[in-house]
Amino acid sequence: MNILLLGSGGREDALAWRLRQSPSCDSLLAAPGNPGIARWAECVAIDPTSPEAVVALAQERGVDLVVVGPEAPLVAGVADACRAARIAVFGPNAAPAQLEGSKGFTKDLCAEHGIPTADYVRVETASDALAALHRFTIPVVIKADGLAAGKGVTVALTRDEAERAIQAAGDGPMVIEEFLEGEEASLFALVDGEVAVPLASAQDHKRVGEGDTGPNTGGMGAYSPAPVLTPELERRAMEEIVLPTARAMASRGTPFSGVLYAGLMLTAEGPKLIEYNVRFGDPECEAIMPRIEGDFAELLMAVASGRLGATEPPVLSDETTMTVIIAAEGYPGTPKKGGLIDEIEPAEQVEGVTVFHAGTARHASGALLSVGGRVLAVTAKAPNLARARARAYRAVDAIRFADGFHRRDIGWRELERSAGELAK
Structure with missing residues (x-):
């Protein structure tokens, strides 16, 4: 297959790395x-959000x-345009992409189909949001309704903080919802109409500190699998959340x-x-x-061509991986740009380590520079989380990025939990 990958971040570097290994x-x-x-x-310099540009490139390059x-x-409808041009595409059309594009849409779908989620209210303006706050106990969660690159959520620990979050969000639609007690985990499933199969679990660290x-x-690190998402909890999540969502979207056409x-x-x-994303995190x-x-490429093509139900389920290594993000100073506010990055090659000589580029650019001289935000994703694979962590930080320490x-x-949470189990 000739494959076109859209994007420019660490996620896309990891996808490219894995796709290139596919027979x-x-x-x-x-x-x-x-x-x-x-x-x-x-790499081809086109706008990945332009349906016309993506289809033209795909047709030109076969x-x-x-x-x-x-x-x-x-x-933006890129997948719709590809399908209209009879080009196989891995990714949903714009209408089902509302599962991420509008938090209010997803909350309403959950309410309609009995999918377990936090109680909520949708509001259209900041004044409506302030008026609705009295319905909720503190802490309370304030979410901007549209795309926010993983950063449009505030967990307000006081009523004053909730009011400030609403005012900071501006006069647009948002969702106010109850605060849920528990531990977060991420489940990734491949979905092809009413067919859904689990792919992998992970836990990430969203806070900067x-x-x-x-x-x-957007995330300062992650590891996979997430042992806290036990096989039984994963089964329940698929049966009570993911599959009903897939069926609901299919029933809507x-x-x-x-x-x-x-x-x-x-x-x-x-x-x-908590929420859906319609792409890899x-x-x-x-x-x-x-x-x-x-x-992996054939697996994605099976989804894109409606053959997931007739395809062997994904196979994952029993080993554990950990990713540590190196971000530019000032992130997630106003990050520094232009910093010199060096010694990535020694970092990748650590056993099991690959360094993915999230926010880098090449200077005309060939030097590697930061373009701000999250810059590198240092990923290590090992037989267990403790060893993956040791390898990842050994690689991080080898990189020079002032x-x-x-x-x-x-x-840390999973390492403490596993240490406690060993101590019993």
Whole structure:
């Protein structure tokens, strides 16, 4: 197959790395790509959110499969345009992409179909949101309704904080919902109409600071699998959340095709849906890709061509992976740009380590520079989480990036839990 991958972040670097290892992948294009992706693919400078540009490139280059990395092209209708042009595409059309594009849409769907999630109210303006606050106890969760790159959520610990979050969100639609007690986990499922199969679990660290403190980010690290999502809880999540969602979308005439990422809260009553993403998470994708075995490109083509139900289920390595994000100083606020990055090669000489590029660019001199935000995703694979963590941080410490910072405690909760089990 000739494959076109859309996107330019760490998730897309991991997807490109994994696709290029697939026996069925003859050639790989990326649009627009980044210096890391350029190791595995030919990068082409087009706008990935332009349906016309994507279809034109795919037709010009004889592309057999388009793989959409980020959410923005999906919401913009890129997958619709590919399907209209009879080009196979991994990713949902714009209508089912509303599962991520509108939190209110997803909450209403859950309410209609009895899918377990937090109680909520949808509001259209900031004044409506302030008036609705009295319905909820504190803490309370404030969510912007549209795409927010993983950062449009505030868990308000006081009423004053909730009011400030509403005012900061501006005068637009938002969702106010009850705060759920429990531990978060992510479940990724491949979905082809009414067929859904689990792919992998992961846990990420959204807060910028050690001990999961500070503002939310797009994610400062992740590991896979997530042992807290036990086989029984995964079964319940598929049967009570993912499959009913797939059937609901199909019944509306807008079937979902692609990967559905369910952010779950594992409560005392069982798993509840926090939110959906309609693409691989970032940095969860960087942690998941090294665990996937077999022909990954063929697996994605099976979903894109409606053959998931007749395809062997995904096979994953029993090993554990951990990803540590190195971000630019100032992230998630106003990050520094232009910092020099060096010594990635020594980092990748650590056993089991791959360094994915999330926010890098090449200077005319050939130097690797930061473009801000999350810059590198240092990923390690090992027989267990403790060893994966040791390898990941050994690689992190080998990299020279004066303007970068990272958390030193990725995986801390699971490591404490496993240490407690060993002590019994």
